[in-house]
Amino acid sequence: xxxxxxxxxxxxxxxxxxxxxxxxxxxxxxxxxxxxxxxxxxxxxxxxxxxxxxxxxxxxxxxxxxxxxxxxxxxxxxxxxxxxxxxxxxxxxxxxxxxxxxxxxxxxxxxxxxxxxxxxxxxxxxxxxxxxxxxxxxxxxxxxxxxxxxxxxxxxxxxxxxxxxxxxxxxxxxxxxxxxxxxxxxxxxxxxxxxxxxxxxxxxxxxxxxxxxxxxxxxxxxxxxxxxxxxxxxxxxxxx
Amino acid sequence: xxxxxxxxxxxxxxxxxxxxxxxxxxxxxxxxxxxxxxxxxxxxxxxxxxxxxxxxxxxxxxxxxxxxxxxxxxxxxxxxxxxxxxxxxxxxxxxxxxxxxxxxxxxxxxxxxxxxxxxxxxxxxxxxxxxxxxxxxxxxxxxxxxxxxxxxxxxxxxxxxxxxxxxxxxxxxxxxxxxxxxxxxxxxxxxxxxxxxxxxxxxxxxxxxxxxxxxxxxxxxxxxxxxxxxxxxxxxxxxx
DNA sequence: GCGTATCATTGACAAAAATCAATTTTCTAA
DNA sequence: TTAGAAAATTGATTTTTGTCAATGATACGC
Numbered sequence: 128x129x130x131x132x133x134x135x136x137x138x139x140x141x142x143x144x145x146x147x148x149x150x151x152x153x154x155x156x157x158x159x160x161x162x163x164x165x166x167x168x169x170x171x172x173x174x175x176x177x178x179x180x181x182x183x184x185x186x187x188x189x190x191x192x193x194x195x196x197x198x199x200x201x202x203x204x205x206x207x208x209x210x211x212x213x214x215x216x217x218x219x220x221x222x223x224x225x226x227x228x229x230x231x232x233x234x235x236x237x238x239x240x241x242x243x244x245x246x247x248x249x250x251x252x253x254x255x256x257x258x259x260x261x262x263x264x265x266x267x268x269x270x271x272x273x274x275x276x277x278x279x280x281x282x283x284x285x286x287x288x289x290x291x292x293x294x295x296x297x298x299x300x301x302x303x304x305x306x307x308x309x310x311x312x313x314x315x316x317x318x319x320x321x322x323x324x325x326x327x328x329x330x331x332x333x334x335x336x337x338x339x340x341x342x343x344x345x346x347x348x349x350x351x352x353x354x355x356x357x358x359x360x361x362x363x364x365x366x367x
Numbered sequence: 368x369x370x371x372x373x374x375x376x377x378x379x380x381x382x383x384x385x386x387x388x389x390x391x392x393x394x395x396x397x398x399x400x401x402x403x404x405x406x407x408x409x410x411x412x413x414x415x416x417x418x419x420x421x422x423x424x425x426x427x428x429x430x431x432x433x434x435x436x437x438x439x440x441x442x443x444x445x446x447x448x449x450x451x452x453x454x455x456x457x458x459x460x461x462x463x464x465x466x467x468x469x470x471x472x473x474x475x476x477x478x479x480x481x482x483x484x485x486x487x488x489x490x491x492x493x494x495x496x497x498x499x500x501x502x503x504x505x506x507x508x509x510x511x512x513x514x515x516x517x518x519x520x521x522x523x524x525x526x527x528x529x530x531x532x533x534x535x536x537x538x539x540x541x542x543x544x545x546x547x548x549x550x551x552x553x554x555x556x557x558x559x560x561x562x563x564x565x566x567x568x569x570x571x572x573x574x575x576x577x578x579x580x581x582x583x584x585x586x587x588x589x590x591x592x593x594x595x596x597x598x599x600x601x602x603x604x605x606x607x
Numbered sequence: 608g609c610g611t612a613t614c615a616t617t618g619a620c621a622a623a624a625a626t627c628a629a630t631t632t633t634c635t636a637a
Numbered sequence: 638t639t640a641g642a643a644a645a646t647t648g649a650t651t652t653t654t655g656t657c658a659a660t661g662a663t664a665c666g667c
Binding site for chain 2: 170189190191192193195197198199211213214215216220221243244245247250251253254255257258259260261262264265267268269271272273312352353354355361
């Protein structure tokens, strides 16, 4: 458990916790490996634990009776999820599925809840994380209503790119193209065509899951013109 | 100011405050009437105050350089906004415009911030409000990716309707159709056609801004089939 | 009450994205 | 290494929504 404790220390909302508080929250924590496709919980389940992604990727989604699926978010390592259920009705507001082999640590929500009630610093950290996430969602809603498919894809790529890199920029897509498509709210076919269009319009070079370009400029020009924030977006790496 | 204090007592996040805390937050509060079109602040402005809607409607939005506008939300009386800026970078994450004649009370963000830092109960209330809002936004993103225009409109109408009403259901649109259209992420023309389609498919009767139907059932069948939550939606009246 | 500005509706058309179907490519497990 | 499955691409077509233009309705100030 020592290992886990060190790990969660890195997450923003636990950053300022002293070891006593950390110990209380970690009580009963358990770590396990999950393979692609593992469902961690379903929208509507009673929420008893929250989760930390030590490695891998997790998809949060909601689906309708007739099977249509809306991706709420796809989270990388370092993020936590399922923690908002300590407020209100204590059911999960989405389903969670592992989309790449992942190591996930789960924690008791009850412990978190009681610690938050006593520890104002933790409450403040959590408030700050929530505010940041809320902005990301505002941005997401904006993108979906203003940007078209190729622009959304371009924006997604820009967020993956390391903007400090000099010379040729290399991006590796972190998961399946089909999954990126649904993350961006479009069909796989639309994604594929959007990528072709980006190739033609911005000169990016695509080789499987690897994308190269001489500079980010043309992508920025193509995508960020249909966005209210200017590049580089402030919300990058929002969970760190 | 007594009047104002009574008023903000009704808002969820201030509900549990004692009069001392309330007094501190209300220090320097000021109330004023604004007419339609008044811009309260612009996305990116340095945030120094947050706002409470005593009466009327306020639109929160973001816009790109070329004028495209994305509505983040449209809030009725009883809501506060601009308060999330106490975290992070302390700039407003959206612009705010009065869309109906409104009485707005503004409060110092600094007072709020210092009170939250000391008052754990307030922090908890705020966390709970944030979590609720986050769910609403999850829902919003879902609707925009799964529901089509007429379904989104149907859903909007259902949220306006009083579900306890017996017999004929009567709904009054709270603001301009053009504004509802942008709130729902569609053009005014699309809104108009969506309303026609709803008339044909669900038997609702439209007379200007007044809409009547014999029961909500057909609307529920039409819209809620493309939604992950079942009617009646739990997040209704989320700010109370 | 009347003219005027704004809002709302309608039609014709264009653009974007979804859908359906057929391949091609890539990955994986035997 | 190869067969089979899954993922990705491409073409043809339909559906949905946006755009442009014209007209009709409504509200408001004078």
